Amino acid sequence: MPIHSLSGKVAVIIGGTGGIGLATGHALAEIGASVVLTGRDADRTASAVATLPAGNHLAAHAEVGDSATLRLLADDVQHHYGRVDILVNTSGFTRAIPHADLDALDDALIDEMFAVNWRGQFAAIRAFAPLLRANGDGLVVNVGSIAGRTGQGSNVAYCAVKAGLDVMAMSLGRALAPAIRVLNVSPGVVDTGFVPGRDSSFNERAAKTTPLRRIGQAQDVADAIVACATSLRFATGTTIVVDGGRQLG
Template identity: 85%
Template structure:
């Protein structure tokens, strides 16, 4: 189950999990886009669904639909999110409405999805939640101040829910640095080139790097919960 499955990271995660034999549900806000993404996955029993992370009722309905279709839910991956580049010193540009929207989509939506899917994940005794965060939550450097704070909140959520939902559900964060996607409006190849030069491994991340970390949470990192896996090429060290 991948919320935000039509985005670059969400789709890469779905593709990677499908290659490992998982049945994947990709969600997006547009039915046609979600259907096209699901059809592009490796062959398997996959679904497309429409969901709005700001609407808790739609998330509960989605959880029931997926559980009814497959008879179980094993993994919830939260990749949905949005941001807008605003200089940190421009306090007036980060108005109340935008702050509320950033927290609704980037924190409350993830919590609401976990709340909706928890009974289904708990039922199999070995559920997994992976939230996609950002090193912005650790460094305080990112597209805007509220986005950094919301991503820091995901790190705390992993600790809180990793404790609260154990032992039947594990909760992990995967925290990328700069990733070569269109997620942050206005960032171009020039930005990525500058970011690569200041990253110890001398490149920016790819969606597949994040997807591989998500897959590791489900496969090789079986004794991990309540923590954040950083996938940033060492960028936060700079």
């Protein structure tokens, strides 16, 4: 099989209706993978799957903050395909809060940030680990952020959970080897609607302060995830930074 072919492989993308998730679904499907896109809204998820290149793809319900739905998802995928080779965690949310405004980052928001942006990723890995391990060549890719390294991001809790994903890759890269590789792909500013309130003027300012003079596109992140599955096969427990050099500034 050519090194860049994923023919016969099954990839599950948690949060597959978002910008990065859907771009990743297209990229993996284009090189032969059967793709499962998950989302909270059945109609939106089905519509997203309908845009994928022809193949044996599946729309499925899952809420990353609800571990029970992730366990049910793993059971459904096993029943449908009998295997899982790649798990991609792209789900998450954030809210822009100035770092100095300590009162605005209340306990409820902090708890939700960790539940959706860290615990959910771990819970998805936990649910799919038996299937990923069964083939002896499983892969997990979590989408992090350079905020976890720079401490600059939409809010303090967001920076913390993304740093937690970097550590998770190291811990699980060690614990799940050699049957499962665990990697992070860490973008900078990406042109999606992920952060509410960020508009074209923000993107223009960010581009000017990024060494490669543009912000990222969802496809840039998807390409890095494809590389994790195809070219970077001797890598685990580490973070691949895809930020146009933004963290250098």
